[in-house]
Amino acid sequence: MDFIFSLQLLLQATLRMATPLVLAGIGETFSERAGVINIGLEGYMLIGAFAAYTTVFYTDNLFLAILAAVLVTVLFGIAFAYFTITVKANQIIAGAVLNIIGLGISGYLYRILFAQTLKASAVRTFQQIPIPLLKDIPLLGPTLFDQNILVYSTYLLVPLAAIILYKTSLGLVLRATGEHPHAVESLGIRVIHIRYGAVIFAAMLAGIGGAYLSIAYANQFVENMTAGRGFIALAMVAFGQWNPIYVWLAGLLFGSTFGLQLRLQAGQTAIPYQFLQILPYVVTFIALIISHGRSMQPKAMGIPFEKEGN
Amino acid sequence: MEMDKRLQLINISKTFPGGVQANKDVSLDVKRGEIHCLLGENGAGKSTLMSILYGEYHPDSGEIWLNGEKISIPTPKIAIEHGVGMVHQHFMLVPTLSVAENIIMGMKPLASFLWDMKEIEKDIARFAVERGMKINPSALISSLSVGEQQRVEIIKALYRGVDLLILDEPTAVLTPQETHDLFETLHKLAEQDFSIILITHKMNEVMEVADRVSVLRDGRVIGTLPIANVTPAILARMMVGRDVSFNLEKSERAYGEPVLRVQALNLIGDKNRQILKDIALEVCSGEIVGIAGVDGNGQNQLALCITGLMKPTSGHILFDRKEMAGKSPLEFLKTGVGHIPEDRHAMGLVMEDSVADNFMLQRYNDKFFKKLGFLNMTAIMEYAKKLVKFFDVRTNSVKTAAGNLSGGNQQKIIVGREIDRNPKLLVAVQPTRGLDIGATEYIHKQLLQQREKGAALLLISTELEEILALSDRILVMFGGRIVGETSAGRANVDKIGLLMAGMQAEKE
Ligand SMILES: Nc1ncnc2c1ncn2[C@@H]1O[C@H](COP(=O)(O)OP(=O)(O)O)[C@@H](O)[C@H]1O
Ligand SMILES: [Mg+2]
Numbered sequence: 022m023d024f025i026f027s028l029q030l031l032l033q034a035t036l037r038m039a040t041p042l043v044l045a046g047i048g049e050t051f052s053e054r055a056g057v058i059n060i061g062l063e064g065y066m067l068i069g070a071f072a073a074y075t076t077v078f079y080t081d082n083l084f085l086a087i088l089a090a091v092l093v094t095v096l097f098g099i100a101f102a103y104f105t106i107t108v109k110a111n112q113i114i115a116g117a118v119l120n121i122i123g124l125g126i127s128g129y130l131y132r133i134l135f136a137q138t139l140k141a142s143a144v145r146t147f148q149q150i151p152i153p154l155l156k157d158i159p160l161l162g163p164t165l166f167d168q169n170i171l172v173y174s175t176y177l178l179v180p181l182a183a184i185i186l187y188k189t190s191l192g193l194v195l196r197a198t199g200e201h202p203h204a205v206e207s208l209g210i211r212v213i214h215i216r217y218g219a220v221i222f223a224a225m226l227a228g229i230g231g232a233y234l235s236i237a238y239a240n241q242f243v244e245n246m247t248a249g250r251g252f253i254a255l256a257m258v259a260f261g262q263w264n265p266i267y268v269w270l271a272g273l274l275f276g277s278t279f280g281l282q283l284r285l286q287a288g289q290t291a292i293p294y295q296f297l298q299i300l301p302y303v304v305t306f307i308a309l310i311i312s313h314g315r316s317m318q319p320k321a322m323g324i325p326f327e328k329e330g331n
Numbered sequence: 332m333e334m335d336k337r338l339q340l341i342n343i344s345k346t347f348p349g350g351v352q353a354n355k356d357v358s359l360d361v362k363r364g365e366i367h368c369l370l371g372e373n374g375a376g377k378s379t380l381m382s383i384l385y386g387e388y389h390p391d392s393g394e395i396w397l398n399g400e401k402i403s404i405p406t407p408k409i410a411i412e413h414g415v416g417m418v419h420q421h422f423m424l425v426p427t428l429s430v431a432e433n434i435i436m437g438m439k440p441l442a443s444f445l446w447d448m449k450e451i452e453k454d455i456a457r458f459a460v461e462r463g464m465k466i467n468p469s470a471l472i473s474s475l476s477v478g479e480q481q482r483v484e485i486i487k488a489l490y491r492g493v494d495l496l497i498l499d500e501p502t503a504v505l506t507p508q509e510t511h512d513l514f515e516t517l518h519k520l521a522e523q524d525f526s527i528i529l530i531t532h533k534m535n536e537v538m539e540v541a542d543r544v545s546v547l548r549d550g551r552v553i554g555t556l557p558i559a560n561v562t563p564a565i566l567a568r569m570m571v572g573r574d575v576s577f578n579l580e581k582s583e584r585a586y587g588e589p590v591l592r593v594q595a596l597n598l599i600g601d602k603n604r605q606i607l608k609d610i611a612l613e614v615c616s617g618e619i620v621g622i623a624g625v626d627g628n629g630q631n632q633l634a635l636c637i638t639g640l641m642k643p644t645s646g647h648i649l650f651d652r653k654e655m656a657g658k659s660p661l662e663f664l665k666t667g668v669g670h671i672p673e674d675r676h677a678m679g680l681v682m683e684d685s686v687a688d689n690f691m692l693q694r695y696n697d698k699f700f701k702k703l704g705f706l707n708m709t710a711i712m713e714y715a716k717k718l719v720k721f722f723d724v725r726t727n728s729v730k731t732a733a734g735n736l737s738g739g740n741q742q743k744i745i746v747g748r749e750i751d752r753n754p755k756l757l758v759a760v761q762p763t764r765g766l767d768i769g770a771t772e773y774i775h776k777q778l779l780q781q782r783e784k785g786a787a788l789l790l791i792s793t794e795l796e797e798i799l800a801l802s803d804r805i806l807v808m809f810g811g812r813i814v815g816e817t818s819a820g821r822a823n824v825d826k827i828g829l830l831m832a833g834m835q836a837e838k839e
Contacts, residue, residue, distance in 0.1 A: 191441040193432055197425045204423035207387075208437040209408025317427075 025160065031277070031284050032164040037238060038283075039276025040172045041066065041230035045254035046261070046268045047175075047182050048226030054186065054263055055219035056199040056212075056321040057105055060116035062227050063251025064123025065094045069231025071127035074242035075134065077144040083236060090232035091225050097123070098224025102217045109325035120251070128244040135242075147171055147237040171233050175269070178226075182265035195219065199319030202326045212326045227251070253305050260308040262317045271308070278304045336399065337363045337495055337526040338384070338415075343393030345379055353379035355550040357393070361495070366517055366527045368537045371547035372570055372767040373738070377530045378420065380547070381497045385417040386410040397495075416488025420499040422480050424487075426473035430466055431455050434487045459486050463519040477625065478509035485516070495526045502536060506625055507795065507828035514540045533796075534563045534570075546570055571768050581779060586803070587616030590756050590787035591637065596646030596656075598632055598811075606632050607643070608811045614756065614787040619778070621802030621819075622791045625831055629811035630791045631673050634760045637789065638670040639663030650756065664693055669754030671745055671762045673791075675738075679745040682734030686726055687715035689733045690748050722747035723773065739770030746777055757781055760791045775801060795827065809833045 045062045052059055059065075069090040076086040101119055104110040147169035155166040165176075186192040194215060197205050202212040234250075235242045253275050261268030278301040286294050338361040345354040353376040361367045369377050382388045384395065386404040394401055397413050404410045410417075424433050431452045439445065452468035459466050464482050472480060481501060488496055498517075502510045517527050517540060531537060537544050538558065545555040546569040553569045591614040598607035607629050614620045624630050635641035637648060639660040648656045650666050672678035680689050691711055694700060700710050715729040724743045726736055733741055742762065749757060759778060763771040778801060782788055792798050798805055799819065807815045807830035815830040817823040 188445055189441075190437070190439040190443050190445055193428070193436050193445060194441060197428060197433075197436055200427050201423070201425045203421075204425050204433075205437070207407055207417070207419065207423040209386075209406050209411055210437045320427075 027284070027288075029160055029163055031280050032160070033167075034280030034283055035273060035277040036164060036168060036172055037276070038279035039272040040175055041233045041238070041250055042254050042257060042275055043175045043179065043269055043272035044171075044230035044233065045223075045227040045251060046257040046272055047178055047265055048223035048230075049254055049258045050182070050261070050263055050265055050268050051186075051195065051219045052223035053258055053322050054195045054199045054319055055216045056202060056319055056324065056326070057102075057216050057220050058112050058116070058323050059101060059105075059119070059220065059223060060113055060255060061101065061119025061123065061251070062223075062254050063247050063249070064116075064119040064121070065097060065224055065227035066231030066234065066247045066251050067123040067127040067245070068097055069094045069228030070235040070246060071131060071231075071242050072228070073232030074144060074235040075130075077236050078135075078142075081145055083145060083147055086236055087229060087232055090228040094224045094228025094231070095221055098221045099217075101224070102220040105325065106213055106216045106220070109327070112323050112325075124245055127242070131242055131244060143240040144236060146240045147233075169237050171229070171237050174229075179265055179269040186265060196319075199321055202321050206326075206328060212328075216326070227254075230254070249302065253301065256305045256309050259318070260312045262312070263319065264317075274308070275301055275304060335362050336360050337365075337397070338528075339394075339396040340380070340384070341394040341396065343380065343383060343390045343395075345376075345383060345388060345390050353550050354383070354390070357547070357550070357552050359545050359552055359555060361526050361528060362542075363526055364521050364524045365542045366521050366529060366540055368541035368544040369528060369530045369547060370532065370534065370537050370544055370566060370570060372532055373765050374767070375532075375547040375570075376550040377547055378499055381417060381499060381528065381530060384410065385415060385497065411491050411493060414492065414494045415497070416491060416493030416495070417497040418481065418484040418488060418499065418501060420503065422484055424472045424480055424483060426471070428472060429468065430470050430472065430475070430483050431468040433472060433483060434468070434490050438491065455486065455490065458490060462486075462489060462523070463516055476509075477504045478506070478512065481505070481509075481513065482516075489520075489525075494524070495528070496520070497528045497530070499530045500532070501529065502531065502533070504626065506831045507824065508832055510536070532570075534566045535796075537561075537566060538563060548572060567768065581801075582783065586618040587785060589613045589615045590651060591789065592647070592649040592652075593637065594647040594649070596633075596636060596648065597644045598629075598636060598641070599644045600632075606811050607636070610646070610813055612806060612813065614789050616755070616787050617782055617785045618803045619782050619788040619790055619801050621798035621805045622789065622808055622813075623795055623798045623805055623827055623831060624793065624808035626793045628808045630793075630808050631760060633808070634670070634673070634758050634789075634791055637756075638668055638758055640670075667753070667755035669749035669752060669757040671742075671749055671757070671759040673760040673764075675741050675745055680733045680741055683732055685730045686719065686724065686733055686736070686744060687711055687729040689744055690715050690718055692748070693752070718747045718751060722750075722777075739766045739773075742766055742770065742774060746774055750777060750781060753784075754781075754786055756787045756789065758789045758791070761793065762790070763792075763794070763797060795824070795831075799824070807831055 045066060049059060049062060072093040073086040073090040076089040077083060097119065101115055104115045105112045149167055149169055152166040156162040186195065194205060194210055198212055198215045206212050231247065234246055257268050257271040257275060261271040282297045282300045285297050340357060340359045343354050343357040346352045357380055371377050379388060383390050384404065386406045386409055395404060402413060431448065434455055435446065435451060455468040464486060466479065466482055466486060472483065485496065501513060505513065521527055529540065541558045543555060543557050544561060546553040546566065548570060593610055593612045596607055596610040600606045610633060612620065622630055632641060636643045639655065639658055639662065643656055646656060647654060655663060655666065676682060691700065695706065700707050712729060719726060719729055722743045724740050724747065726740060733744060762774050762778065778788060790798065790801055802819045805817050805819060805827060806813050807827055809830060810833060817826060
């Protein structure tokens with residue numbers, strides 16, 4: 022096969038695989054910057070994937086599906102925020118519960134609604150929208166400008182996230198909230214409001230990332246179809262040092278391992294496919310080891326905010 | 332209301348959910364252009380009162396008047412809008428952000444772009460200079476000294492248009508020179524018609540800086556007086572409620588043999604940071620060696636090394652000529668090292684355990700307290716009762732949990748426990764931090780008594796007054812080194828202050 026063409030296939034796959042990771046990772050970046058870590062991204066994504074699939078199945082409307090995914094995950098996001106911020110529950114435990122619930126609910130409802138009745142079938146998906154002219158640039162054109170709208174949305178999301186974080190009043194407060202929430206509160210800004218906002222934003226993006234899996238990348242819902250992507254997004258945030266641009270680059274790196282794994286399988290190498298499938302997770306593991314220690318981790322991350330004078 | 336009154340508090344009362352009444356019918360007024368000190372012992376209710384004024388706590392009853400207008404202050408935001416700013420005891424600065432970012436945080440609506448950083452940094456620098464302060468607006472907070480950080484806190488408040496500034500124990504973390512600079516800044520601000528409320532528990536600061544002083548005791552205002560009408564003795568009596576003697580009786584004494592000898596001690600911490608560097612010191616029997624220094628310059632780690640709780644990277648710790656470096660804490664205990672640790676909650680006591688159990692922490696294995704291999708509760712209780720009586724620990728029973736006692740009484744448990752083991756070397760770290768004058772006096776007397784009995788004492792404290800009052804010899808630590816040594820006595824205060832700030836004292 023022509024080398025350029027196979028590189029192009031790899032890059033295209035990289036971007037496609039990276040998109041759900043980037044969506045969830047950017048949201049989680051904001052949440053952690055505000056001081057709330059959510060290891061339950063996987064749960065959000067499964068719920069989002071299921072809500073989107075079901076909506077398309079019954080309405081055949083893709084944008085309604087995204088809306089549904091957002092609404093449902095935001096509901097779970099509000100619940101997560103309530104437990105971790107208002108009730109001050111342990112964030113790790115709450116996140117673990119969210120994962121279990123997400124996996125359980127999406128799987129259970131899927132079986133009730135679809136599997137038992139054998140109604141499940143492929144649904145309509147987001148189609149590629151080639152952008153005239155740009156798509157004709159060699160290599161980059163087909164890679165970047167022959168994708169679906171959700172992939173395009175990350176082109177806006179990433180710079181926007183960076184601008185919000187580093188150039189706006191909100192971003193400054195966000196960065197401070199995860200480091201020293203009492204300082205923020207002492208200026209008359211409500212830490213709790215900031216955290217609720219960030220957690221709900223993260224839920225929304227993870228929900229869209231989940232929807233991407235069922236109605237853009239695939240065309241159906243499969244139990245546990247996230248296959249650890251929520252955790253990879255979590256690792257990306259640390260590897261990307263809580264900076265949206267780096268988190269995006271980390272997303273591309275992990276996306277490329279998924280893409281490479283697929284390409285290698287398709288290319289019928291001698292390596293057993295089970296080994297290829299663990300590639301993304303091995304890379305995640307290595308990334309976490311590398312990023313350990315020189316961490317910019319927000320100091321107050323994981324610690325519930327207790328209001329007091331001194 | 333008279334118009335020169337910037338602030339008037341009328342009958343403010345506040346009881347915390349736990350039942351502690353922190354403020355009782357507090358009334359007080361602050362004039363425009365005045366430096367008003369709020370003096371009181373730890374726990375007198377000073378911080379609570381000011382947190383009420385800053386909108387962080389809500390009073391149960393009482394009125395707040397600002398510029399002759401009665402208002403309520405539900406949040407710090409409203410306080411700032413009324414021109415009230417506060418510099419907290421613990422700084423409210425984000426270490427990972429720049430000076431300018433900390434100062435402008437939250438000044439614009441959240442949904443707006445920030446100012447151009449270069450422009451705003453220039454503006455902040457100009458603003459600061461106009462008010463007699465200098466800062467570098469683009470520096471990261473984490474790169475600043477404590478004194479500089481405090482300046483940032485003050486500018487942060489003023490930049491928001493505040494003209495009534497509250498400072499909560501601002502000098503606790505400063506060197507004498509930094510304190511002096513701060514007071515100069517405050518005077519300049521007062522001249523520009525700013526009102527300042529300065530919280531402190533140190534009488535000499537009141538005498539130095541205040542126009543008027545209000546003394547708080549047990550949540551009540553004992554009185555408000557112009558500074559011309561008070562002396563330290565009057566203030567002390569108002570604070571404590573009885574006469575206080577300032578002078579500790581300290582005999583001249585010839586020292587005995589060196590008990591502790593530390594040589595070339597090095598400690599390397601995380602990320603290859605050198606925490607202690609080439610420490611050498613000697614403490615003789617019957618001598619108190621004081622180590623002065625601003626918090627965080629390696630003093631605590633030095634104490635931990637000398638008591639065996641931390642292993643030095645290299646060097647010698649000789650105890651009666653016997654090498655102890657690398658030995659276990661138990662072996663240190665057995666050779667006669669006593670330790671009054673820096674943090675009585677984390678290291679000194681088990682807060683949930685009874686007073687009696689806390690006396691037993693190092694002695695549970697003495698045969699005196701054992702019977703057939705089990706603890707002999709009768710002996711333990713009797714011993715505890717004896718110690719409680721002897722060291723004047725105020726508790727209703729030796730079975731009371733240590734955590735339920737006041738700070739002073741908790742510290743007496745620790746001091747009693749350590750002293751009763753007749754240590755040859757007693758390492759005391761911040762032995763009176765957070766204690767009232769009475770308890771401080773008591774503990775100082777106990778330490779001096781150990782000296783009379785021939786123990787060697789190493790006193791580590793960030794309170795220069797304490798070091799000066801007790802020590803026979805003073806070492807100063809800065810950046811993990813011992814940077815200087817002076818004999819005891821007030822004459823050397825300036826030199827010590829310079830050393831504490833990391834400046835080599837001028838050659839005399
Ligand atoms: N958040 C709180 N909850 C319960 N009690 C408190 C709280 N803050 C302070 N107190 C108590 O109120 C009293 C006054 O404390 P504080 O105002 O901090 O005194 P000061 O600043 O004069 O040292 C103390 O007995 C203290 O233990
Ligand atoms: Mg206080």
